[in-house]
Amino acid sequence: MLSEAASGEALLRRAETRRRWSLAMPALIVISLFSILPLAVMVVYSFLTPGTYGNVEWQFSLDGWFSVIFERDLFDDTLGLADAHLSILGRSALLALATTALTMVFGLPTAWFIATRPVASRAYWMFLITVPFWTNLLVRTIAIQEVIRADGTINRLLLGLGVIDAPIQMMFTNGAVLLGMTYVYLPLMVLPVYAAIEKFDFRLAEAAYDLHASRFYCLRRVIFPLIRPGVIAGSILVFIPALGAYVTPRLMGGGRAMMWGNLIDLQFGQGRNWPLGAALSVSLTLLVMIALVLSVRRFAGGGRADG
Amino acid sequence: MLEIKSLSKTFGAGVAAYHALRSVDVTVEDGEFFTLLGPSGCGKTTLLRLIAGFEQPTGGQLVLDGQDIAAIPPSRRPVNTVFQSYALFPHMTVAQNVAFGLEARGTPARDVAARVEEVLQLVQMDHLRDRKSAALSGGQQQRVALARALAPRPRILLLDEPLSALDLKLRKEMQAELKRLQREMGLTFIFVTHDQDEALTMSDRIAVMEGGRLQQVAAPRDLYDHPANRFVAGFIGETNLLPGEAGNGQLRLAGLAPAPIAEAGAESGAVTVMIRPEHVVVGQEAANAVHTSGRVDELIFFGTDTHVKLSLPGGGSLTARTQNSLHSGTHLTEGQTVPLSLPYEALRILPDEAAHAV
Ligand SMILES: Nc1ncnc2c1ncn2[C@@H]1O[C@H](COP(=O)(O)OP(=O)(O)OP(=O)(O)O)[C@@H](O)[C@H]1O
Ligand SMILES: [Mg+2]
Numbered sequence: 001m002l003s004e005a006a007s008g009e010a011l012l013r014r015a016e017t018r019r020r021w022s023l024a025m026p027a028l029i030v031i032s033l034f035s036i037l038p039l040a041v042m043v044v045y046s047f048l049t050p051g052t053y054g055n056v057e058w059q060f061s062l063d064g065w066f067s068v069i070f071e072r073d074l075f076d077d078t079l080g081l082a083d084a085h086l087s088i089l090g091r092s093a094l095l096a097l098a099t100t101a102l103t104m105v106f107g108l109p110t111a112w113f114i115a116t117r118p119v120a121s122r123a124y125w126m127f128l129i130t131v132p133f134w135t136n137l138l139v140r141t142i143a144i145q146e147v148i149r150a151d152g153t154i155n156r157l158l159l160g161l162g163v164i165d166a167p168i169q170m171m172f173t174n175g176a177v178l179l180g181m182t183y184v185y186l187p188l189m190v191l192p193v194y195a196a197i198e199k200f201d202f203r204l205a206e207a208a209y210d211l212h213a214s215r216f217y218c219l220r221r222v223i224f225p226l227i228r229p230g231v232i233a234g235s236i237l238v239f240i241p242a243l244g245a246y247v248t249p250r251l252m253g254g255g256r257a258m259m260w261g262n263l264i265d266l267q268f269g270q271g272r273n274w275p276l277g278a279a280l281s282v283s284l285t286l287l288v289m290i291a292l293v294l295s296v297r298r299f300a301g302g303g304r305a306d307g
Numbered sequence: 308m309l310e311i312k313s314l315s316k317t318f319g320a321g322v323a324a325y326h327a328l329r330s331v332d333v334t335v336e337d338g339e340f341f342t343l344l345g346p347s348g349c350g351k352t353t354l355l356r357l358i359a360g361f362e363q364p365t366g367g368q369l370v371l372d373g374q375d376i377a378a379i380p381p382s383r384r385p386v387n388t389v390f391q392s393y394a395l396f397p398h399m400t401v402a403q404n405v406a407f408g409l410e411a412r413g414t415p416a417r418d419v420a421a422r423v424e425e426v427l428q429l430v431q432m433d434h435l436r437d438r439k440s441a442a443l444s445g446g447q448q449q450r451v452a453l454a455r456a457l458a459p460r461p462r463i464l465l466l467d468e469p470l471s472a473l474d475l476k477l478r479k480e481m482q483a484e485l486k487r488l489q490r491e492m493g494l495t496f497i498f499v500t501h502d503q504d505e506a507l508t509m510s511d512r513i514a515v516m517e518g519g520r521l522q523q524v525a526a527p528r529d530l531y532d533h534p535a536n537r538f539v540a541g542f543i544g545e546t547n548l549l550p551g552e553a554g555n556g557q558l559r560l561a562g563l564a565p566a567p568i569a570e571a572g573a574e575s576g577a578v579t580v581m582i583r584p585e586h587v588v589v590g591q592e593a594a595n596a597v598h599t600s601g602r603v604d605e606l607i608f609f610g611t612d613t614h615v616k617l618s619l620p621g622g623g624s625l626t627a628r629t630q631n632s633l634h635s636g637t638h639l640t641e642g643q644t645v646p647l648s649l650p651y652e653a654l655r656i657l658p659d660e661a662a663h664a665v
Contacts, residue, residue: 207394209381210359211408212459221407225398 039285046278054272064275068283085263085280089287092260095249096242099181100189103238104231106182107189111230114190115197126194129187137184141251144180145171172254180252185242189234196230232299240288260284308372309335309358309463309495315366316353316519327353329519330367335463338493340486344506345516346542351499352391354516355465358497360384371462382411387456388465391472393448395440401451402427402436408459426454429488446477453485463495470505482509503543507531515539531583537657540581547587547625551580553656560649562621566597570656579657586653587627589615589645596648601625603643615639617647 046064048056068085114125132140147153148170155167170176200223208218224231246261255262260280267277316328327350335341343351356362358369360381369376376384387408395404402423409419427433430450435443440451449469456464469485470478486509489496500506506513507527514524515538523535534540537548549560554575557565592598601617604624608631615627625647629639639645 201394203390203392203394204396206361206381207388207390207396208407208411209361210386210388211411211455212382213407213411214382217411221411222396 039282042278042282042285046275046282048275050273050275052272054268054274056274061275064273064279067273067276068279088258088263089260091257092243095177095181095259096239096245098178099185099242100235100239102178102182103186103189104235107186107234108193108231110186111190111193111197115194115200122198129190129194132184133187137247138251140184141180141248144183145251148176148179171252172256174253174257177249177253177257180248181242181245184245184248185238188237188241192233192237193227193230196227196233200226228299232296236292240292243288244284308337309497310370311335311354311358311367312370313367314354314357314364314369316350316357316362317365327519328357328364331519331521333514333521333524335495335497337495340489340496340498340509340511342498342500342506342510342513343516344500344503344513344542345522346501349516350519351501351516352467353519355388355467355497355499358463359386359388359465385462386465387459387461388467389449389452389456389469391467391469393452395443395448395451395455397439397441400437400439401432401443404440404451405454405458408455412459422458426458429457430454445472446481449473449481453488457488457492457494461494463497466496466498468499468501471500471502478505485509507543515542517542533655534581534657537579540655540657545584545626545628547582547584548657549580549582549623549625551578551656552576553578558654558656560597561623563597563599566649566651566654568651568654568656581655581657582649582653584614584626584628585612586650587625588648588650589617589627589629589639591648592646593648593650595652596650597654599647599649600644601647603639603641603645606639606641613639617645 045056047060047062049059049061049063051057110129114122114129117125135143145152149155150167150169150171152170154170155164158164159167204222204226205218208222209215213221244261244264246259246265249257249259250262258266264277264280264284267273267280271277311331311333314328314331315326318325318327331354343354345351353362357364360376360379364377371385396407399407405423405426406419409422414422423436424433427436430453432447432450432454435447440448443451449472453469466485470481473481482505485496485498488494498506498509507530510527512524512526513530515522515530517538523530523539525533525535530539530543534543534546540546540548551558551560552575553559553568553570556567556569558568558570558578558580559565560580588596599619601619603615604618605616607614607616610631612628612630615629617625617627619625627647
């Protein structure tokens with residue numbers, strides 16, 4: 001009896017899975033064209049020999065990959081630090097994590113605010129959130145510079161009010177990089193979280209209060225678990241591009257603290273070592289993939305376990 | 308004991324103001340199965356939400372066991388709700404749903420487990436305790452919602468049309484079961500429905516609502532036999548309303564012999580007279596009754612009984628209900644004219660509705 005029911009359920013699940021795959025076909029085709037193909041080019045390039053003036057020579061070589069793992073001298077003439085790449089990677093990961101955390105801190109309440117407005121005004125708020133996307137990333141980053149640089153808006157205001165005597169150095173600090181990153185990536189957090197909260201049935205929150213839950217308890221046990229998919233999606237959307245970001249760290253940090261993205265950029269530009277650049281890119285992609293699989297396993301599994 | 312004192316609720320303000328509740332006064336006794344009955348939009352859910360604390364009254368008081376509960380937030384009121392939509396937490400199992408109210412109050416884990424087991428057995432859902440609540444049938448969800456609301460041992464259980472989403476057979480089953488649970492636990496139920504049969508079969512007392520007002524609060528039998536006004540008479544069961552005149556302890560139906568009825572009082576004036584279809588005697592001239600005759604326009608077969616639509620000589624119409632038992636006498640055919648008797652006992656005088664109709 002029991003096993004019969006179980007196998008019936010399994011059968012149903014399998015049919016459901018098949019249906020989902022066939023529905024996903026168009027997306028899969030697009031993904032393979034625009035995501036797998038360029039990646040394949042990168043993989044191929046990473047196994048070639050650098051050309052003298054950039055580009056590649058069609059000759060198999062493991063030097064690119066060798067340079068990723070065993071650090072050799074890259075920019076200066078001294079023998080390169082054995083862990084230069086690792087520390088750059090660590091810095092990038094830290095920045096991406098901090099960016100994700102900050103966009104969460106600011107994005108969750110923002111998404112909550114918008115999702116709890118009357119239906120008519122939500123579109124207006126969402127419009128405001130997406131406006132920055134209309135402008136180029138470079139322009140947006142320079143706009144922030146304008147606000148925080150030595151003779152920028154904030155410093156001029158504070159000087160004018162007499163709060164400070166000398167401009168505060170804000171540009172080219174870690175804080176500036178984080179500020180820029182948070183600003184640039186905030187919408188990527190807000191959008192999926194908003195979508196999740198909007199779908200949330202607030203009668204469930206009422207049921208929780210009716211069952212003696214405090215506001216915080218309701219948030220922790222009912223609201224958060226149900227909007228978690230949105231938060232995870234937002235975190236992935238922010239973390240991955242943040243890991244490879246290079247425009248914002250470069251402009252806001254003044255290029256003092258190199259990020260993985262800048263490192264890659266360097267190989268394709270001044271460095272003239274495309275295979276190394278490609279190898280660095282592919283290794284970043286691999287790292288992201290591994291991290292993604294692990295975290296999805298952990299979060300989704302955790303969701304199932306505690307319920 | 309829950310005392311509801313001149314409770315009012317107005318949504319919005321100014322021209323957009325909507326009076327969902329207008330000065331509701333009623334006391335719900337301990338251990339009572341108290342039903343709020345009324346048409347859609349009459350304010351039943353609003354009253355329940357005020358008791359649960361989801362809405363603040365715009366006037367009046369809610370007094371539970373001598374204490375005004377207006378300032379107490381929903382999470383600390385000793386009442387729990389079975390929601391119309393059930394509102395089960397979809398990411399939790401049956402047991403986790405039921406445990407929620409206990410855990411939220413910080414009940415020790417061992418006590419939670421024991422209580423969850425107890426209430427799951429009570430609603431016969433213990434075999435599905437590890438099933439996700441989203442994967443339950445409507446009837447099962449209903450039971451879990453009930454178990455979840457019962458688990459924290461509320462002083463009063465609020466039920467907002469809990470059975471309206473179930474099919475007829477399941478609904479009948481659950482009606483009996485709810486009634487049994489309520490009686491066994493001696494718990495106060497405030498039950499909302501717009502189904503009069505449900506209200507009549509389950510309740511100790513019924514409050515009939517319309518337009519945000521309580522029309523009448525009475526036991527099912529009294530409500531049926533002695534409706535306070537036209538609305539209640541028409542809403543509960545089927546009824547015949549006839550114009551008449553009352554005065555001098557006599558009731559006179561248009562064109563018929565006067566009936567000596569105590570309720571008629573001394574003052575004379577136009578009244579509405581009510582008689583239930585099952586009290587109309589068809590085919591006989593019974594004693595202690597007003598006699599007339601009627602033409603059978605239509606016979607509608609209902610299984611246990613037949614509804615007889617009659618037209619009266621004066622131009623009015625009347626519905627009678629005859630039992631289809633083997634020993635019930637007359638055989639009727641459409642078009643036939645038959646004698647009718649309206650027993651004095653069954654005639655009810657309803658107050659003039661002019662004030663109410665506005
Ligand atoms: N938050 C609100 N704002 C404005 N009007 C409201 C609000 N809640 C309820 N109402 C109005 O109050 C009236 C009573 O609503 P209520 O939900 O109490 O009706 P009900 O008797 O439960 O009806 P039903 O049987 O359809 O559930 C309705 O006309 C409704 O539109
Ligand atoms: Mg309702």
